[in-house]
Amino acid sequence: xxxxxxxxxxxxxxxxxxxxxxxxxxxxxxxxxxxxxxxxxxxxxxxxxxxxxxxxxxxxxxxxxxxxxxxxxxxxxxxxxxxxxxxxxxxxxxxxxxxxxxxxxxxxxxxxxxxxxxx
Amino acid sequence: xxxxxxxxxxxxxxxxxxxxxxxxxxxxxxxxxxxxxxxxxxxxxxxxxxxxxxxxxxxxxxxxxxxxxxxxxxxxxxxxxxxxxxxxxxxxxxxxxxxxxxxxxxxxxxxxxxx
Numbered sequence: 001x002x003x004x005x006x007x008x009x010x011x012x013x014x015x016x017x018x019x020x021x022x023x024x025x026x027x028x029x030x031x032x033x034x035x036x037x038x039x040x041x042x043x044x045x046x047x048x049x050x051x052x053x054x055x056x057x058x059x060x061x062x063x064x065x066x067x068x069x070x071x072x073x074x075x076x077x078x079x080x081x082x083x084x085x086x087x088x089x090x091x092x093x094x095x096x097x098x099x100x101x102x103x104x105x106x107x108x109x110x111x112x113x114x115x116x117x118x119x
Numbered sequence: 120x121x122x123x124x125x126x127x128x129x130x131x132x133x134x135x136x137x138x139x140x141x142x143x144x145x146x147x148x149x150x151x152x153x154x155x156x157x158x159x160x161x162x163x164x165x166x167x168x169x170x171x172x173x174x175x176x177x178x179x180x181x182x183x184x185x186x187x188x189x190x191x192x193x194x195x196x197x198x199x200x201x202x203x204x205x206x207x208x209x210x211x212x213x214x215x216x217x218x219x220x221x222x223x224x225x226x227x228x229x230x231x232x233x234x
Contacts (some may be wrong), residue, residue: 003162033220045162045209045225052219091161095220106152106177107211107223109161 002027004092004110011115013082020067021077021113023092029053032096034075035107036066039089048090051075082117089114120145125210132200132233140195140229142210150213151193152177152223153185155206162209168193177202200233207231 001023013019025034029040051059051066059066067076079086091109121228126141136229144151149170154162154177164177191230193212197204207230211223 011195017226037225041206043228045211047222047224050220050222093161106150106164106167107154109154109163111159111161 002094002096002104002108003106004094006092006110006113008113011113013079013117015117016081018078018080019082019115021079021090021092021115023075023077023110025073025075026093026096026118027073027094027096029096032094034066034068035093035095036064036075036077037091037093038086039091039112041088045091049056049077049111079115084117084119087115087117122146123210123212123224123226125208125229128227129228130231131230132197132231134200134202134233136200138197138200140197140208140210140231141194142193142226143191144210144212145191146194146212146214146224147190148212148214148224149190150215150223151187152211152213153183153193153195154209154211155179155204156209156228157206165195165208176210197231202228205231205233 005024031052032053034051038046049061049064051068063080066076089112091112123144152167155166156162163179166185168174179207207228209228210226
Protein backbone atom coordinates (compact mmCIF):
# COMPACT_ATOMS: atom_id res chain seq x y z
CA UNK A 1 0.00 0.00 0.00
CA UNK A 2 1.08 3.55 -0.61
CA UNK A 3 2.26 5.58 2.34
CA UNK A 4 3.59 9.10 2.78
CA UNK A 5 5.41 10.13 5.96
CA UNK A 6 6.09 13.69 7.03
CA UNK A 7 7.93 13.61 10.33
CA UNK A 8 8.00 17.34 11.07
CA UNK A 9 4.67 18.51 12.48
CA UNK A 10 5.97 22.09 12.72
CA UNK A 11 8.95 24.08 11.49
CA UNK A 12 10.18 27.62 12.07
CA UNK A 13 12.41 29.54 9.68
CA UNK A 14 13.70 33.09 9.59
CA UNK A 15 12.63 35.27 6.71
CA UNK A 16 15.04 35.07 3.73
CA UNK A 17 16.55 31.77 4.90
CA UNK A 18 16.10 28.41 3.18
CA UNK A 19 14.11 25.57 4.73
CA UNK A 20 13.75 21.87 3.94
CA UNK A 21 10.53 19.99 4.58
CA UNK A 22 10.95 16.23 4.76
CA UNK A 23 8.89 13.61 2.98
CA UNK A 24 9.45 9.89 2.67
CA UNK A 25 7.23 7.54 0.73
CA UNK A 26 6.59 3.88 0.26
CA UNK A 27 5.36 2.20 -2.87
CA UNK A 28 6.05 -1.03 -4.68
CA UNK A 29 5.55 0.57 -8.09
CA UNK A 30 8.35 1.75 -10.33
CA UNK A 31 6.20 4.46 -11.87
CA UNK A 32 4.86 7.12 -9.55
CA UNK A 33 4.56 10.85 -9.12
CA UNK A 34 5.28 12.98 -6.07
CA UNK A 35 3.56 16.29 -5.39
CA UNK A 36 3.79 19.09 -2.87
CA UNK A 37 0.82 21.24 -1.99
CA UNK A 38 0.58 24.36 0.14
CA UNK A 39 -2.45 25.07 2.28
CA UNK A 40 -2.54 28.60 3.72
CA UNK A 41 -4.83 29.50 6.61
CA UNK A 42 -7.55 30.37 4.09
CA UNK A 43 -7.83 26.65 3.39
CA UNK A 44 -7.31 26.24 -0.34
CA UNK A 45 -4.93 23.64 -1.73
CA UNK A 46 -2.23 25.13 -3.95
CA UNK A 47 -0.08 22.91 -6.14
CA UNK A 48 3.64 23.72 -5.85
CA UNK A 49 5.81 21.15 -7.58
CA UNK A 50 5.85 17.71 -9.17
CA UNK A 51 8.52 15.00 -9.49
CA UNK A 52 8.10 11.91 -11.60
CA UNK A 53 9.86 8.73 -10.60
CA UNK A 54 11.61 8.53 -13.97
CA UNK A 55 12.65 12.18 -14.05
CA UNK A 56 16.42 12.37 -14.12
CA UNK A 57 16.69 15.84 -12.70
CA UNK A 58 15.26 17.29 -9.50
CA UNK A 59 12.22 19.45 -10.12
CA UNK A 60 12.39 23.19 -9.60
CA UNK A 61 9.66 25.85 -9.70
CA UNK A 62 10.86 29.31 -8.81
CA UNK A 63 11.86 29.30 -5.12
CA UNK A 64 10.71 25.69 -4.72
CA UNK A 65 12.90 22.71 -5.48
CA UNK A 66 12.51 19.05 -4.76
CA UNK A 67 15.42 17.03 -3.41
CA UNK A 68 14.53 13.64 -4.86
CA UNK A 69 16.53 10.65 -3.59
CA UNK A 70 14.93 7.64 -5.20
CA UNK A 71 16.98 4.94 -3.46
CA UNK A 72 16.09 6.43 -0.08
CA UNK A 73 12.48 7.02 -1.14
CA UNK A 74 12.58 10.63 -0.05
CA UNK A 75 11.24 13.74 -1.77
CA UNK A 76 12.08 16.74 0.37
CA UNK A 77 10.80 20.21 -0.50
CA UNK A 78 13.32 23.02 -0.33
CA UNK A 79 12.06 26.58 -0.13
CA UNK A 80 14.74 29.16 -0.74
CA UNK A 81 14.63 32.74 0.54
CA UNK A 82 11.58 32.22 2.74
CA UNK A 83 8.92 34.91 2.78
CA UNK A 84 6.26 35.70 5.35
CA UNK A 85 3.65 34.52 2.86
CA UNK A 86 5.19 31.04 2.91
CA UNK A 87 3.69 30.44 6.37
CA UNK A 88 1.24 27.60 5.76
CA UNK A 89 0.69 23.85 5.97
CA UNK A 90 2.65 21.86 3.41
CA UNK A 91 1.55 18.44 2.23
CA UNK A 92 3.52 15.83 0.37
CA UNK A 93 1.41 13.50 -1.78
CA UNK A 94 1.93 10.61 -4.13
CA UNK A 95 0.13 9.00 -7.00
CA UNK A 96 1.48 5.64 -8.03
CA UNK A 97 1.28 3.71 -11.25
CA UNK A 98 -0.43 0.63 -9.88
CA UNK A 99 -1.70 -1.34 -12.79
CA UNK A 100 -5.32 -0.77 -11.96
CA UNK A 101 -7.07 1.86 -13.97
CA UNK A 102 -8.59 3.54 -10.97
CA UNK A 103 -5.60 3.16 -8.72
CA UNK A 104 -3.51 5.77 -10.47
CA UNK A 105 -5.98 8.58 -10.40
CA UNK A 106 -6.04 9.84 -6.83
CA UNK A 107 -3.48 11.03 -4.30
CA UNK A 108 -2.24 9.66 -1.00
CA UNK A 109 -1.30 12.49 1.37
CA UNK A 110 1.05 12.82 4.29
CA UNK A 111 -0.07 14.44 7.53
CA UNK A 112 1.57 17.74 6.70
CA UNK A 113 4.15 20.16 8.12
CA UNK A 114 3.16 23.57 9.46
CA UNK A 115 5.78 26.12 8.46
CA UNK A 116 6.01 29.44 10.23
CA UNK A 117 8.25 32.13 8.78
CA UNK A 118 9.48 34.62 11.34
CA UNK A 119 10.48 38.21 10.48
CA UNK B 120 -12.57 28.79 -16.63
CA UNK B 121 -14.09 28.56 -13.17
CA UNK B 122 -11.96 25.49 -12.41
CA UNK B 123 -13.41 23.25 -9.69
CA UNK B 124 -16.42 24.64 -7.87
CA UNK B 125 -18.04 23.29 -4.72
CA UNK B 126 -21.31 24.15 -3.02
CA UNK B 127 -22.15 24.88 -0.33
CA UNK B 128 -19.14 26.47 1.37
CA UNK B 129 -20.53 25.80 4.84
CA UNK B 130 -23.20 23.41 6.10
CA UNK B 131 -24.54 22.37 9.49
CA UNK B 132 -26.50 19.13 9.72
CA UNK B 133 -28.21 17.30 12.50
CA UNK B 134 -27.34 13.65 13.12
CA UNK B 135 -29.30 11.43 10.75
CA UNK B 136 -29.95 14.05 8.09
CA UNK B 137 -28.85 13.47 4.52
CA UNK B 138 -27.44 15.92 2.03
CA UNK B 139 -25.48 16.21 -1.19
CA UNK B 140 -22.25 18.15 -1.61
CA UNK B 141 -21.97 19.45 -5.15
CA UNK B 142 -18.80 19.49 -7.22
CA UNK B 143 -18.36 20.63 -10.81
CA UNK B 144 -15.40 21.25 -13.08
CA UNK B 145 -15.22 22.93 -16.47
CA UNK B 146 -11.79 21.70 -17.58
CA UNK B 147 -13.02 18.48 -19.21
CA UNK B 148 -10.97 16.42 -16.79
CA UNK B 149 -11.61 12.68 -16.79
CA UNK B 150 -10.65 12.12 -13.18
CA UNK B 151 -12.45 13.45 -10.14
CA UNK B 152 -12.03 12.70 -6.45
CA UNK B 153 -13.49 13.53 -3.07
CA UNK B 154 -11.29 13.92 0.00
CA UNK B 155 -11.96 14.79 3.60
CA UNK B 156 -9.59 16.70 5.85
CA UNK B 157 -9.91 16.39 9.59
CA UNK B 158 -8.20 18.89 11.94
CA UNK B 159 -4.43 18.59 11.91
CA UNK B 160 -4.45 15.84 9.32
CA UNK B 161 -3.81 15.34 5.67
CA UNK B 162 -6.47 14.61 3.11
CA UNK B 163 -8.01 11.15 2.92
CA UNK B 164 -9.65 9.80 -0.19
CA UNK B 165 -13.37 9.02 0.04
CA UNK B 166 -14.39 8.11 -3.52
CA UNK B 167 -13.03 8.74 -6.97
CA UNK B 168 -14.05 8.46 -10.61
CA UNK B 169 -12.06 7.88 -13.80
CA UNK B 170 -14.88 8.94 -16.10
CA UNK B 171 -18.60 9.26 -16.49
CA UNK B 172 -20.31 6.17 -15.15
CA UNK B 173 -17.20 4.82 -13.39
CA UNK B 174 -16.61 5.28 -9.68
CA UNK B 175 -14.70 3.44 -6.99
CA UNK B 176 -14.09 3.58 -3.26
CA UNK B 177 -11.13 5.24 -1.62
CA UNK B 178 -9.72 4.91 1.87
CA UNK B 179 -12.75 6.09 3.89
CA UNK B 180 -15.94 5.42 1.84
CA UNK B 181 -18.35 4.37 4.58
CA UNK B 182 -21.37 6.64 4.91
CA UNK B 183 -20.90 8.26 1.51
CA UNK B 184 -22.21 7.60 -2.00
CA UNK B 185 -21.15 9.08 -5.32
CA UNK B 186 -22.26 8.96 -8.91
CA UNK B 187 -20.83 10.42 -12.10
CA UNK B 188 -23.45 10.84 -14.79
CA UNK B 189 -21.52 13.57 -16.65
CA UNK B 190 -17.87 14.50 -17.05
CA UNK B 191 -18.47 17.81 -15.30
CA UNK B 192 -20.29 16.81 -12.11
CA UNK B 193 -19.36 14.55 -9.21
CA UNK B 194 -21.74 14.93 -6.26
CA UNK B 195 -21.05 13.38 -2.86
CA UNK B 196 -24.03 12.15 -0.86
CA UNK B 197 -24.07 11.74 2.88
CA UNK B 198 -26.67 9.11 3.58
CA UNK B 199 -27.26 9.61 7.32
CA UNK B 200 -24.96 12.22 8.81
CA UNK B 201 -22.94 11.39 11.93
CA UNK B 202 -20.76 13.64 14.11
CA UNK B 203 -17.72 11.68 12.87
CA UNK B 204 -18.37 13.16 9.43
CA UNK B 205 -17.66 16.67 10.67
CA UNK B 206 -14.81 17.67 8.40
CA UNK B 207 -13.73 19.80 5.46
CA UNK B 208 -14.51 18.17 2.14
CA UNK B 209 -12.47 18.81 -0.97
CA UNK B 210 -13.31 17.86 -4.51
CA UNK B 211 -10.49 17.60 -7.04
CA UNK B 212 -10.06 16.88 -10.72
CA UNK B 213 -7.16 15.94 -12.96
CA UNK B 214 -6.22 14.45 -16.29
CA UNK B 215 -3.56 12.08 -17.55
CA UNK B 216 -1.49 12.12 -20.69
CA UNK B 217 0.83 9.22 -21.29
CA UNK B 218 3.10 8.29 -18.41
CA UNK B 219 3.12 11.64 -16.65
CA UNK B 220 1.06 12.12 -13.53
CA UNK B 221 -0.60 15.53 -13.56
CA UNK B 222 -1.50 17.53 -10.49
CA UNK B 223 -4.98 17.58 -9.11
CA UNK B 224 -6.94 20.83 -9.15
CA UNK B 225 -8.83 21.36 -5.92
CA UNK B 226 -12.07 23.11 -5.19
CA UNK B 227 -12.30 25.60 -2.31
CA UNK B 228 -13.76 23.03 0.10
CA UNK B 229 -17.00 22.57 2.02
CA UNK B 230 -16.87 22.87 5.81
CA UNK B 231 -19.44 20.46 7.26
CA UNK B 232 -20.49 20.29 10.89
CA UNK B 233 -22.75 17.52 12.16
CA UNK B 234 -24.35 18.09 15.55
